[in-house]
Amino acid sequence: MTNAVAGLGLAPDAAMVTFPIEMFLPGSDIGPVRARKQEFYDGLTRWRSALAGDGAGEAPMLRVEGTSAEDAFARVNHLMLANRWGDGLPLWPPTRERVDWILRGSAQPRGRKLGTFPPRGGVTTVESCAVALAMAGGRPEYLPVLVAVVEAFLDPESGSETLQAASGSAFPVVIVNGPIGARIRLNAGFGCLGPDPQRPAGASIGRALRLLQQNLGGALPGIGTMANYGGLRYTNVVFAEDEASLPAGWTPHGTERHGFAPSTSSISLAFASGATNIRRRGAKKETPEEDALQGMHRMADFMRVPNMAGLAGYEHGAPGILMIPGVVAQTMIGLGWTKTSIREFLWQHSRIPAEALHRAGCPAWIEIDTSKVVRESLALDPWPITAQPDNFVIVVAGGGHPTNSYWLQGYSPGVVGRRIELPASFEGLIAEAERDLGPA
Amino acid sequence: MVRLEFHDPSGATEVTQAHAPRVAALAGKRIGFVSNEQWQAYRMLPLLKGLLEADFPGIEVLPIDAFPQGNAVIGSEETAALVKASGVDAVVIGNAA
Numbered sequence: 001m002t003n004a005v006a007g008l009g010l011a012p013d014a015a016m017v018t019f020p021i022e023m024f025l026p027g028s029d030i031g032p033v034r035a036r037k038q039e040f041y042d043g044l045t046r047w048r049s050a051l052a053g054d055g056a057g058e059a060p061m062l063r064v065e066g067t068s069a070e071d072a073f074a075r076v077n078h079l080m081l082a083n084r085w086g087d088g089l090p091l092w093p094p095t096r097e098r099v100d101w102i103l104r105g106s107a108q109p110r111g112r113k114l115g116t117f118p119p120r121g122g123v124t125t126v127e128s129c130a131v132a133l134a135m136a137g138g139r140p141e142y143l144p145v146l147v148a149v150v151e152a153f154l155d156p157e158s159g160s161e162t163l164q165a166a167s168g169s170a171f172p173v174v175i176v177n178g179p180i181g182a183r184i185r186l187n188a189g190f191g192c193l194g195p196d197p198q199r200p201a202g203a204s205i206g207r208a209l210r211l212l213q214q215n216l217g218g219a220l221p222g223i224g225t226m227a228n229y230g231g232l233r234y235t236n237v238v239f240a241e242d243e244a245s246l247p248a249g250w251t252p253h254g255t256e257r258h259g260f261a262p263s264t265s266s267i268s269l270a271f272a273s274g275a276t277n278i279r280r281r282g283a284k285k286e287t288p289e290e291d292a293l294q295g296m297h298r299m300a301d302f303m304r305v306p307n308m309a310g311l312a313g314y315e316h317g318a319p320g321i322l323m324i325p326g327v328v329a330q331t332m333i334g335l336g337w338t339k340t341s342i343r344e345f346l347w348q349h350s351r352i353p354a355e356a357l358h359r360a361g362c363p364a365w366i367e368i369d370t371s372k373v374v375r376e377s378l379a380l381d382p383w384p385i386t387a388q389p390d391n392f393v394i395v396v397a398g399g400g401h402p403t404n405s406y407w408l409q410g411y412s413p414g415v416v417g418r419r420i421e422l423p424a425s426f427e428g429l430i431a432e433a434e435r436d437l438g439p440a
Numbered sequence: 441m442v443r444l445e446f447h448d449p450s451g452a453t454e455v456t457q458a459h460a461p462r463v464a465a466l467a468g469k470r471i472g473f474v475s476n477e478q479w480q481a482y483r484m485l486p487l488l489k490g491l492l493e494a495d496f497p498g499i500e501v502l503p504i505d506a507f508p509q510g511n512a513v514i515g516s517e518e519t520a521a522l523v524k525a526s527g528v529d530a531v532v533i534g535n536a537a
Contacts, residue, residue: 009456024479024535033484037491044471044530045462064444072442085449093446122451131447215449368477370512 009121013050015043061096080135085215087207087234094134102130105140106147107423114147115154118161120218124150132211138204139436141184141429144420145267146205149174149238150212152269152416159312159413163271164219168309169227170271170411172209173237173321175395177254178265180420181240183430185440188242190399192323193275193406194235206236232275237408242396245326247333253395256339258417265420270318270393273309274409278302280328281402292335295328296342299405300349303385306360310385313412315373319386320410321393322346328405329396339394347389351382463529468498472528474519475504476511479535488532502528 017039019032033040064079066072076093080086092098103110103126110127117124129146133139138146153160153172163170176186187199194203210233218224227233241253254266280295299322310319332342357363366378373387386392393415398406423429434440463469471492475481482504489501506526508519514533523531 009454010459011455014459023484026480028480030480030484030487033487034491037488037495040488040532041466041492041495044466044532045464047462049459060448061445062448064446066442066444069442072444076444076446080449083450093444094449095444095446099447116454117451121453123454124451127447128451131449131451134447135449211449216451368510368512 011049015047017043064093084220085211087210087214089234091135092137094131098134099127099130102134102138102140102143103127104425105143105423105429106130107144107421108147114150117154117212117216117218119165120216120224122216122218124154124212124216128212128216129208132208132215133204135211136204136207137200138208139184139201139429139433141426141433142201142205142208144265144422144426145174145176145180145184145186145201145238146208148267148418148420149205149209149269152267152418153209155414155416157414158269158416159271159317162413163312163411164213164217165225167226167228168273168312168411169229169231169233170273170312171231171233171236172206173270173272173408173412174206174209174239175253175268175270175321175393175397176238176240176266176420177243177252177260177268178263178420180265180422181243182440185433185437186238186240188240188244188397190401192239192242192397192399193237202238202240203235206238207234209236209238210234231273237272237275239397242326242398245329245400246396247326247330250329250333250339250396253393254417257393257415260417260419265422266417267420268393268415268417270321270410270412270415271312272321272408273411274407276302276407276409278405278407279403280324280405288331288335292332292337295405296345297349299407300346302407303346303350304352306352306357306362308362308365309409309411310391311365311369311374313386313391313410313414314369314377315371315387316391317386317412317414318391318393318410319350321395321408323395323397323406323408325398325400325402325405326396327400327402331402340389342394343389343392346392347384347386351380351384354381354383357383460530466492466496466499466530469496469529470500470502470527472502472506472523472526472531473504474507474514474523474531474533475509476514476535477509478511481535485532485534502526 064075066075080091106126108126112126114124184201185199186201187196213219243252254260255262260266278299282291473485485504492501
């Protein structure tokens with residue numbers, strides 16, 4: 001496993017003795033430890049970092065020559081894959097001209113350091129974001145969102161340091177609030193999880209984040225991250241809340257969770273490890289009240305599973321992100337439900353009986369958790385899947401149709417928000433997008 | 441001929457602290473274990489402890505539970521302080537998977 005220590009400021013190699021996974025399983029033959037004992041002894045005595053003192057400094061410019069524009073483009077893409085910088089889909093070469101164009105979207109100096117990307121520890125700057133966004137086919141007006149997302153990702157509260165390398169295949173989920181979503185063509189309605197050629201911002205921003213996770217963070221499958229499946233990570237998840245469809249009295253997610261004033265352009269970052277549609281409406285002669293209640297039960301029942309995804313954020317994070325269409329939110333409000341009562345219902349009805357918890361071996365995981373709140377929760381029967389109802393993230397998003405809701409199963413130690421800082425030239429960038437892409 | 445010049449997307453890294461110096465030899469040294477108690481550490485680390493004690497005269501290998509165990513605590517400053525205070529010459533950390 002590479003990168004295990006680089007993010008801590010150490011050289012990115014370490015004295016490790018590695019074995020096939022089979023030896024780490026219950027009942028395994030641990031004889032190889034004896035057979036390879038000299039490697040342990042060497043690690044304590046003779047090992048020296050091959051990289052100490054290396055790696056710092058400016059990233060170089062690379063050059064490729066081709067017989068034609070197409071040949072040069074293909075060679076760049078081959079080089080990207082050979083160096084493990086790509087994702088298998090075509091990449092736009094991050095030329096100086098392209099990156100400088102993207103950087104017009106920054107309100108901050110290109111060299112401003114945002115942090116180091118875990119676990120590898122790549123130095124992350126505004127320019128790094130622009131490089132990734134250029135590769136991902138992005139535009140300047142997307143950059144303010146990406147910079148805010150990266151700031152949130154690098155916040156220790158997000159849990160990214162662990163999740164980047166962990167086996168759970170967690171992927172970032174970015175919820176955008178405020179006017180910027182519509183301005184940059186970020187989808188909040190039908191097909192908001194993409195792809196959407198009319199509103200391509202989410203795909204580019206999410207793909208750029210993924211490239212940063214890999215190229216600066218070292219999250220390469222099976223090498224830098226043990227994510228078993230790596231699901232949904234080509235573009236991660238980036239969408240806007242459908243604020244135009246919020247019922248009266250229903251505050252935007254960025255306001256509710258992070259305290260941003262309404263109409264503030266902001267992002268909220270969580271992690272998820274699964275995504276599924278949940279059938280919400282009835283099919284026959286249900287009354288509106290029955291229709292709403294049955295839909296609530298279906299959602300809570302789906303959440304009541306003892307796989308403990310929510311342990312990662314049990315105390316302050318999120319057990320998941322529930323996306324409901326505006327038409328459903330408005331109907332529920334009309335029937336007397338509130339956002340608070342929806343959360344309370346989900347929290348109460350997703351609790352797991354102790355017998356089911358024990359049958360699935362969950363107590364051992366709960367007992368070894370770092371959080372005292374988690375450990376003490378074991379005494380509760382039925383066991384809540386998260387410490388409090390407010391941990392549920394509920395956003396209004398998706399097409400104006402009542403049949404479905406969507407559950408992004410959380411794997412999120414924290415939910416981190418950031419305001420989006422726009423450059424003075426932002427309106428000009430939007431005008432250029434209108435010119436390039438047609439009316440929004 | 442078409443030439444494309446572009447940014448290396450892997451960026452730069454910083455090395456701000458050195459790895460711990462290695463001991464010249466293990467005989468006569470004091471060795472500690474820091475265990476996360478996962479991935480068969482409860483079997484593998486005692487085996488390694490026994491091997492060290494058998495192969496190096498005068499070596500002192502602290503018990504596997506000499507320091508707090510488990511992912512919840514081994515990365516803490518408190519555990520690091522306990523390790524330092526113990527006077528060990530070297531530490532083996534396990535197990536990851």
